[in-house]
Amino acid sequence: MSLKQSVSEVQMKQHYMLVIAAGLLVSASSFAKVNDVPKGALVVRYGAANTDANYASQDGYPGTLQNVSALCSKANSGVDQAKVEALIKTDTGRSKDLKQAGGTNASTLINKNATVSTDPQPGNPNHCIISNIELKNIKGAWQMFALK
Known part of the structure; x- marks a missing residue:
């Protein structure tokens, strides 16, 4: 050699x-x-989060969804009206026309094989994205709340 x-x-x-x-x-x-959103974090999705129509414009629809826009708290939190409304108030760019939102814990989504990661935006420091979740699994994850 x-x-x-x-x-x-x-x-x-x-x-x-x-x-x-x-x-x-x-x-x-x-x-x-x-893995940067705590499993117990409150996750909020605007609109009728338990319907197909809420996800029709998402990447991967109608199969495995990617980059689904949501809000996530920074710490463990329960899911109730007051906490959902408090998290929504951190989004200064949200439309006031929205009449409802769904709330769940990150663990509910993670247990359905989703990934939930932070994605801060200008005027929306608690923006996050949900990926790798089938439409059929994300639709039933939300407790619905009327917005004031």
Whole structure:
């Protein structure tokens, strides 16, 4: 084996190791993002959250939904009218025409194989997204509340 061939093999091994390391870093950062909403956090979805129509414009409809917009509390919380309304008040850009919203705990969605991750937006610091959940599983997750 020549020295030139040996150097080439070392370079290929280094390149291969760099590709693996980059993949691990991407996986680790994705994993951290997926798991950043506490399981007991209150999650709120505007509108008739238990209907097909509420998700018709979502990625993956009518199968496995991705990037479903919601609000998430930052800590463990129960699901009741006062807590739902308090979380909604943190969204300064919400339409006042919305007459109802669904509330659930993140664990309800996570237990149905969903991922729930934070996605703060200007004027909406508690915005989050729900992904990897089948339409049939997300529809029944919500307790409905009338909005004032």
